[in-house]
Amino acid sequence: xxxxxxxxxxxxxxxxxxxxxxxxxxxxxxxxxxxxxxxxxxxxxxxxxxxxxxxxxxxxxxxxxxxxxxxxxxxxxxxxxxxxxxxxxxxxxxxxxxxxxxxxxxxxxxxxxxxxxxxxxxx
Amino acid sequence: xxxxxxxxxxxxxxxxxxxxxxxxxxxxxxxxxxxxxxxxxxxxxxxxxxxxxxxxxxxxxxxxxxxxxxxxxxxxxxxxxxxxxxxxxxxxxxxxxxxxxxxxxxx
Numbered sequence: 001x002x003x004x005x006x007x008x009x010x011x012x013x014x015x016x017x018x019x020x021x022x023x024x025x026x027x028x029x030x031x032x033x034x035x036x037x038x039x040x041x042x043x044x045x046x047x048x049x050x051x052x053x054x055x056x057x058x059x060x061x062x063x064x065x066x067x068x069x070x071x072x073x074x075x076x077x078x079x080x081x082x083x084x085x086x087x088x089x090x091x092x093x094x095x096x097x098x099x100x101x102x103x104x105x106x107x108x109x110x111x112x113x114x115x116x117x118x119x120x121x122x123x
Numbered sequence: 124x125x126x127x128x129x130x131x132x133x134x135x136x137x138x139x140x141x142x143x144x145x146x147x148x149x150x151x152x153x154x155x156x157x158x159x160x161x162x163x164x165x166x167x168x169x170x171x172x173x174x175x176x177x178x179x180x181x182x183x184x185x186x187x188x189x190x191x192x193x194x195x196x197x198x199x200x201x202x203x204x205x206x207x208x209x210x211x212x213x214x215x216x217x218x219x220x221x222x223x224x225x226x227x228x229x230x
Contacts, residue, residue, distance in 0.1 A: 037219065047158075047166065047209050049219035060218045063124060096165060107172055108213040109156035113165040 002026035004036075004097050004114035011120050012087050018119060022080040022097030029055050029075050033102025036080040037110055038071065040093040048093075052100060052108070053080055089121045125214035127222035134228045141197040143225045145210030148191060153212045155193040157186060160224075161206045169208075170195060197227075205229045 008020035020038070027034060037052040051071040052060045061069050070083045080097060095117050098110035128146045135141035145155065155173055158166035169180050173188040183198045193212075197204055210222040 039219075039221075046224040047160075047211075047221040049211075049221055052219060062219075063217060103172075106213050107154050108219060109154075109168060109171045109211060110158075110166075111168050111171070111177065113167070116165055 002099055002112040004099060004112060006095060006097050006114050006117040008095075008117060008119070010118060011122065013123050014088055014121060016087050018082075018084045018087050018091070020082045020084075020095055020097075020117065020119075022082070022114065024078050024080070024097075024099065027099060029053075029073050029078070029080070031055055031102060035100030035108070036073070037098050037100055038080075038082045039096045039098060039110070040091075041096070041116075042090075042093040045093075050084075050095075051082055054100075055102075087121045092119065092121045094118045125212075125217040125220050127210055127212065127220055129208075129210060129222040129225045131223070132226045132228065134230060135197075135200045137202060137229055138199055141200045141204070141227055141229075143195045143197075143208050143210075143227065145193040145195070145222050146191055147193075147212065147220075150191050150193055150212065151189040153188075153214065155186070155188045156211045157184075157193075157195045158209045158211065159204075159206045160209065166209065200227075200229055202229050 004024040035054040038050040053071045068085045097114045099112040157170040160166040170186040186195045209224045
């Protein structure tokens with residue numbers, strides 16, 4: 001059974017760096033083709049993909065946010081960490097991590113999602 | 124960048140067929156997925172690889188992808204299907220792309 005859960009601050013100040021951790025179970029990031037992604041959703045708005053890390057440490061970032069994002073993995077701890085620098089109130093959103101099943105690159109989708117964590121950016 | 128366009132809202136009567144479109148340049152040459160999101164819940168994938176249904180997803184959910192448009196079809200729509208629906212694809216430059224979402228109202 002695959003489960004994921006995000007952890008991190010619920011409130012950050014403008015200009016600060018956000019660090020979110022996704023802790024998962026039921027799969028290994030050592031398995032060929034597997035990935036973990038981060039997606040966010042501002043209140044009342046659409047889903048926005050942020051970053052994706054693969055089993056082989058290949059990393060992809062949203063072109064519009066890549067200068068602010070870093071995604072890393074700790075396979076021994078079953079964790080994926082996302083950092084986002086220079087936070088702004090417009091970054092207020094629910095942040096989700098999700099499991100990407102082993103498929104060809106073009107078949108990327110997310111089949112298991114965590115519950116999401118609301119991060120508010122305010123002074 | 125690559126963009127996916129969805130209608131903001133679709134309405135359907137109970138028992139009828141709902142169709143939600145997702146448009147993008149040569150989307151039919153890519154693979155599309157669809158997610159259902161109910162208020163306060165995480166998204167759930169209802170279609171992947173253009174037309175495949177994960178286990179546990181009712182047969183009334185189907186989809187197609189051709190030309191510039193992917194379409195999610197819900198046959199015999201039920202009240203429980205009322206939700207936001209998002210299409211998603213992979214692009215070689217933009218990587219993971221989500222559509223803007225469609226609010227399905229069953230009335």
